[in-house]
Amino acid sequence: MTRIIHRSLRGTLPVAVAAEGLLVTDSEGKRYIDASGGAAVSCLGHGHPDVLAAMHAQIDRLAYAHTSFFTTRAAEELADTLIAHAPPGIGHVYLVSGGSEAMEAALKLARQYFVEIGEPEREVFIGRKQSYHGNTLGALAVGGNEWRRKQFAPLLIDVARVSACYEYRGRRDDETAEQYSERLARELEAKIQEVGPKRVIAFCAETVVGATAGAIPPTPGYFRRIREICDRHGILMIADEVMCGMGRTGTLHAIEQEGIAPDLMAIAKGLGGGYQPIGAMLASTKIVAALQRGSGLFQHGHTYIGHAVASAAALAVQRVIERDGLLEQVKSRGRHLARGLCGALGGHPHVGDIRGRGLFMGVELVEDRATKKPFEPRLKLHARIRAEAMARGLMVYPMGVIATEADLDTIVERLAAAIDSATHVVTTEEETK
Ligand SMILES: Cc1ncc(COP(=O)(O)O)c(C=O)c1O
Helix, strand or coil: CCCCCCCCCCCCEEEEEEEEEEEEECCCCCEECCCCCCHHHCCCCCCHHHHHHHHHHHHHHHHCCCCCCCCCCHHHHHHHHHHCCCCCCCCEEEECHHHHHHHHHHHHHHHHHHHHCCCCCCCCEEEEECCCCCCCCCHHHHHHHHHHHHHHHHCCCCCCEEEECCCCHHCCCCCCCCHHHHHHHHHHHHHHHHHHHHHHHEEEECCCCCCCCEEEECCCCHHHHHHHHHHHCCCCEEEEECCCCCCCCCCCCCCHHHHCCCCEEEEEEECCCCCCCCEEEEEEEHHHHHHHCCCCCCCCCCCCCCCCCCCCCHHHHHHHHHHHHHHHHHHHHHHHHHHHHHHHHHCCEEEEEEEEEEEEEEEEECCCCCEEEECCCHHHHHHHHHHHHCCCCCCCCCCCCCCCCCHHHHHHHHHCHHHHHHHHHHEEEHHHH
16 A cells, blocks of 8 residues: 555556656556656656766765855856846746746745835736646645635635636637737736736736646737736736746747747746756846845745756756757657647547647647537546556657657557547447436
């Protein structure tokens, strides 16, 4: 019997014993294609020799030094690398251990910034529906996933909320994508007026939506309009790129493709590629300068911030991405994957939408394509597809790892078979009821 509080307290999990490249092997010797990089994490695949070597070298020199007393070369070099490739205006890095911590740090720094510049009346965040920013209380509060929030709602700060940018379900037939972006921008403006423009701290959004709705890119012009509105009211913009960032969409940061820069950004997952738990908050020079002039400290901190081995691992991952030109490969293989998915699933009666950017692709399943009616949640179709895919030796979630074109073809083939089988089983079960 396991003593671990696993994600599900029922059922058992295979035991992973080894992993190399795209493949994870369990204790029975069965091999799985890690098509999702776990939860969009293992961007270089498993066992990359350069990352392992960098980690070994760091451990041999220094595994950990507390950040109250020391900085380390690994953390400094990682921060320099991240800033060298960051969106314009971003000048500082706060290294944490994962995505939720990165979002918590962004929320707290945003609030502290306004306290320091003499606008303490700013106390409300605006988030979006169907979003996910992490499971700690602050990040959970800003997120808009009703199921994850429900039982903890009494513990969460009040957050104002606007619609997600979700073209497949949100855009009306009589609107262009640009008009839809404009309608959403006006909704944000109206929400700001309702809350009171001087009371809003920041608007938080995933640049490309991940876990809650499945690889949804923004519509054209959406983020430019959001940026304009935030600037007009002196409101900060927080981009959550924990899942979509660090190369997954074909550019290091997904927001680069939108032609704007946020004030604060959360990154994690692909930052360390799963070799170490690491995340980071990236902050604009404007914000950090205000604290430097003011109190002189960011009132935050965790024991493992700036961890030396985690920093060395992330630095190695980022160097491989650059040295091997992986962003270009994400773009070209992303096109291959999109073609494969559209070819194999485009005509499937239960596939409503195939979307995404680069190797961050999602397939939305519907009971009825014409009405876009989703499957009943009680049927737990997602769990069945995961089980069908695992049975075929395929791990799926949003796409993540650097796979060859042949790997991608196998992934599409196994995913199509898993979707076919699971949707067939649930529709037959419902018909025979
Ligand atoms: C967009 C986004 N933000 C935040 C998080 C939380 O990150 P973590 O699970 O590393 O705490 C996730 C995790 O999936 C995420 O997808």
